[in-house]
Amino acid sequence: METGAESEEATEEARAEQERARLVPVKLEPFNAETPLEALAQARTPTASFFVRSNHPEPELPADAHRIAVEGAVEVPLTLKPAELARGPLRELTVTLECAGNGRTSMAPLPEGEPWDKGALGTAVFKGVPLAEVLGRARLRPDVLEVLVEGADGEGSKRFARTLPMSKALHPDTLLALEMNGAPLSRAHGAPVRLIVPGWYGMASVKWVRRITVLTRPFRGHYQSERYIYDLGDGRAPEPVTRIRVKSLIIAPGEGARVAPGRVVVQGVAWSGERRVVQVEVAVDGGETWKPATLLEPPRPSAWVRWAFTWEDAQPGRHTLRARATDEAGETQPETVPWNRLGYGNNAVQVRLVDVG
């Protein structure tokens, strides 16, 4: 006879199985997978199709037993239950998350690391309590420098842990999230509590949060000083990977798609961390003839904007399509990015081959 707990576990396993079936697997253990291109066509990426990036096996943290310690350079150390966080004040934000290694397989020489193509990307609605709110309750000491957030994944020096500078930790959009797309976080996405750092590459959005430590000195953990750094391999000190670089993606027509001649609607998304995208341009075939696309919604910082472009009079044969985005700071997607040893931040313009006929 099944006990209730066993049955619940079986249900959770079945749910995880089901979710994995909709993803494009990249690594099975720990599980890493991309969002399929067709799911990116939706304004919000369904949770079951949302890319998963985990550095370690997913920890299982029952929400009722889990506690989050808030400690370090604070006047009032706290121990928080997820249910306490759920009392708010809650904030809901639409956030585009992109893995820092997205597009790594287009870099040459090919760096080591998960072989991400284009789909380590998704946009979801996250709901949670601003980290600033929790830090306010704990009362920061005057000499604080950064905030360390630890996940429950990994062990010893490889435990997953990242810091944020105070300005980002105290930003009202930086959330301790409990919900994703209107439902409690799934295990793959960091249940019961995940940090959401809008505008920064995904590594900053620590999953399975178990400890928050306010620091007065810089943190030098593995995932901060040995990974998620731009190491140009030229002997210069690496820069940390932080905000998401301006980028765009053509969703339709898909890779190698066959479309009828005549009018073809090209659609995609564009995003830039912490900034609004202000322009997307499309080039049909090679060379430097760029034409403006139409933004389909008011651009917001830290979430993608959907765009469309009408390709008039597509002629039979193979053609190439490219898109490039520009953000409100005037930064435009480059044609190539400086190679870096760990393969991060590849926001170069992509080429899509399309067959007309």
Add this chain to the structure above:
Amino acid sequence: METGAESEEATEEARAEQERARLVPVKLEPFNAETPLEALAQARTPTASFFVRSNHPEPELPADAHRIAVEGAVEVPLTLKPAELARGPLRELTVTLECAGNGRTSMAPLPEGEPWDKGALGTAVFKGVPLAEVLGRARLRPDVLEVLVEGADGEGSKRFARTLPMSKALHPDTLLALEMNGAPLSRAHGAPVRLIVPGWYGMASVKWVRRITVLTRPFRGHYQSERYIYDLGDGRAPEPVTRIRVKSLIIAPGEGARVAPGRVVVQGVAWSGERRVVQVEVAVDGGETWKPATLLEPPRPSAWVRWAFTWEDAQPGRHTLRARATDEAGETQPETVPWNRLGYGNNAVQVRLVDVG
């Protein structure tokens, strides 16, 4: 009632149609198409699957009426019928042809020009008379510099015409070919007579040859000085595109293929113009771990060599495969090539994504 000529024409049209159906079209008019990847798995590329690159509409040249003029700095100008050439002495060679623009769509920024991916490549057996033999009959004057070969395609300044330096024109492997893979040349491949320049990119192998002029001064035609040049876009004088750079291609597993875990045999081809390939290495996943592949036949200059590599113990998930060739001159395929304005000579190492599971 159909006349014999009309019926013959209809048959020729039907044959052309049939051939085009096996190719991957890139442009319909003039017709340009790639060899499908699966056809490249054969030691010799069947003519019906052999890539077609034409700068102009294909001229129709009935073999019995066609004449080739041999003139310029010669003692004995000639007018040759294809049937006279067929009397020999004939020479048969296996030659790898690659379009200079093959791989252009992997260059950034994307240059103008036909959007070739990986299949502007093929290997066939060509049979014909050495050009040196014909030049010998015409008797060269002492001050000759290069040999101009004109096709019957294109008009005025855009007629297709290319020169060879004397050393290459007189090389015994440079042929006026009449046959391809044991049959008379098809119209798409230059019937009735095509120049074959082993080891040089395809533009040198002028199709539909109608005139051969021995020159005492350098030729500056459109397809020699405005196209088929490495223009690095940095103000320096462009270099002409000549010999095929060392390169390799993974044939199997194909792009995005799904293979069973365990032992996976990786297969491909490697070639280098005018030189033997002496080594092919394969890297599984990113980083710099290269392992030697096995060459499956004795390497020859100007024809590809097939190779195989056994990937032991492939684990479930996505993986990347890369191959790189080295030739007898010690030249190894680079990870990136210097960008050039017209997008030629891209022999960079390619990344193949494979799903194991």
